[in-house]
Amino acid sequence: xxxxxxxxxxxxxxxxxxxIVFVAAPALVRALYRIKARRVGLGETFAKGxx
Amino acid sequence: xxxxxxxxxxxxxxxxxxxxxxxxxxxxxxxxxAFGLGADPAMQSRLGxxxxxxxxxxxxxxxxxxxxxxxxxxxxxxxxxxxxxxxRGFRKRTNLVLGIVALxxxxxxxxxxxxxxxxxxxxxLQSSVLRSVPITFGALAGVLCERSGVINIAxxxxxxxxxxxxxxxxSVTDNLWIGLLAGAITGGLVAWLLAVLSIRYRVDxxxxxxxxxxxxxxxxxxxxxxxxxxxxxxxxPGRFQNVKIPGLSDVPLLGPVLFDNNVFVYLMFAIVAAxxxxxxxxRWGLRVRxxxxxxxxxxxxxxxxxxxxxxNVILGGMVAGIGGAYFSLGAVGRFEEGMTAGRGFIGLAAxxxxxxxxxxxxxAAxxxxxxxxxxxxxxxxxxxxxxEFLAMVPYLVTILIVAGxxxxxRPPAADGKPYVKE
Numbered sequence: 001x002x003x004x005x006x007x008x009x010x011x012x013x014x015x016x017x018x019x020i021v022f023v024a025a026p027a028l029v030r031a032l033y034r035i036k037a038r039r040v041g042l043g044e045t046f047a048k049g050x051x
Numbered sequence: 052x053x054x055x056x057x058x059x060x061x062x063x064x065x066x067x068x069x070x071x072x073x074x075x076x077x078x079x080x081x082x083x084x085a086f087g088l089g090a091d092p093a094m095q096s097r098l099g100x101x102x103x104x105x106x107x108x109x110x111x112x113x114x115x116x117x118x119x120x121x122x123x124x125x126x127x128x129x130x131x132x133x134x135x136x137x138x139r140g141f142r143k144r145t146n147l148v149l150g151i152v153a154l155x156x157x158x159x160x161x162x163x164x165x166x167x168x169x170x171x172x173x174x175x176l177q178s179s180v181l182r183s184v185p186i187t188f189g190a191l192a193g194v195l196c197e198r199s200g201v202i203n204i205a206x207x208x209x210x211x212x213x214x215x216x217x218x219x220x221x222s223v224t225d226n227l228w229i230g231l232l233a234g235a236i237t238g239g240l241v242a243w244l245l246a247v248l249s250i251r252y253r254v255d256x257x258x259x260x261x262x263x264x265x266x267x268x269x270x271x272x273x274x275x276x277x278x279x280x281x282x283x284x285x286x287x288p289g290r291f292q293n294v295k296i297p298g299l300s301d302v303p304l305l306g307p308v309l310f311d312n313n314v315f316v317y318l319m320f321a322i323v324a325a326x327x328x329x330x331x332x333x334r335w336g337l338r339v340r341x342x343x344x345x346x347x348x349x350x351x352x353x354x355x356x357x358x359x360x361x362x363n364v365i366l367g368g369m370v371a372g373i374g375g376a377y378f379s380l381g382a383v384g385r386f387e388e389g390m391t392a393g394r395g396f397i398g399l400a401a402x403x404x405x406x407x408x409x410x411x412x413x414x415a416a417x418x419x420x421x422x423x424x425x426x427x428x429x430x431x432x433x434x435x436x437x438x439e440f441l442a443m444v445p446y447l448v449t450i451l452i453v454a455g456x457x458x459x460x461r462p463p464a465a466d467g468k469p470y471v472k473e
Contacts, residue, residue, distance in 0.1 A: 010346070012269075013272070017269060024258040027254075
């Protein structure tokens with residue numbers, strides 16, 4: 001890609017990070033598209049602590 | 052039931068005490084075999100205690116010790132401590148003795164490495180303090196975030212992006228202080244992103260932090276290659292010069308180590324003290340800790356849980372930002388891609404080893420800083436270990452210490468758990 005279109009290689013890492021954010025944050029995607037949550041507290045199960 | 056528990060606890064602690072005793076003896080044997088037999092009996096090691104270049108008011112004589120005899124003496128001391136530990140036990144002072152044995156081990160190693168030559172011990176301490184600066188700032192950022200209940204894996208990303216913007220802004224404005232401020236603000240902005248992700252959108256805080264690290268690495272590398280490499284003038288911020296504190300910097304040994312440094316070292320001690328007093332002796336600290344331990348109870352009393360968390364995460368990010376500015380404005384004098392090299396994660400380890408306490412974090416960061424400067428010194432002394440392995444030393448020490456301390460530390464109870472108001 002860098003050779004053909006002169007896309008800098010570093011931008012790939014940035015896009016990867018954004019992909020991970022949107023995968024990990026359903027609430028964020030819902031907020032972006034203004035979709036109402038079907039049930040209250042959906043997506044809470046994603047988070048946990050050190051242990 | 053309770054009797055059973057005490058019996059079990061009794062046997063495990065006896066076993067641990069024995070393991071420690073055997074460990075001390077093994078340390079003694081290793082010292083005798085590796086450092087005692089490994090050195091010529093006629094050789095001497097010279098350990099310098101004065102600054103290399105400058106003249107001081109008082110100068111200390113260099114310590115000259117016979118290399119192998121020192122190793123044998125220290126080996127006997129270690130084995131004696133091990134014997135006492137096995138027969139009688141040091142009980143509550145076991146950890147202190149463990150620290151002493153570790154110290155003896157490092158000291159004899161240095162004596163062995165400096166056999167037939169001289170090694171400037173004071174210079175090593177100076178560079179340990181310098182190298183612990185970004186680690187301490189990172190650990191403090193972690194303490195501030197996690198005491199309020201938000202896990203901060205993103206310290207590395209905060210350090211890196213702050214290093215970048217501090218260098219850029221300081222070059223543009225030609226003012227180091229504005230660069231430092233820009234670093235702190237950038238750290239705060241990155242932390243705000245972490246706060247929004249983990250508090251508002253309740254993303255898994257480990258994932259959110261990792262994302263920020265990747266994002267910071269990608270963005271800074273991209274901008275560095277697109278902007279900084281094409282205009283070299285944007286990456287020449289210069290460095291903060293050392294400021295001597297009059298009077299105190301002439302104290303032998305301690306003076307050159309602590310009171311002849313650049314502004315980052317003084318800022319570090321000031322912020323450590325402020326965070327410690329703030330967390331444990333003020334109303335603000337009590338509320339922060341309550342939010343980190345039991346957010347529901349804090350909310351019931353009327354503490355604004357989410358606000359406290361936002362504020363603490365952003366505050367932590369600003370502290371990390373100052374630490375990041377150290378890389379470009381305090382150490383190197385320019386920004387380089389990936390220049391933090393995992394210091395943020397070592398800071399995280401320092402925070403855990405320091406038990407989420409600012410003073411503990413400072414102490415732990417000093418140990419990591421010492422390991423870092425040891426690695427550099429051994430490289431110069433050519434002890435016969437390949438450079439690549441020496442570069443691993445700080446990270447190896449991190450793994451060893453965290454693995455050893457891991458089971459005895461307790462994070463804030465609500466650490467990493469998002470709070471949802473009912």
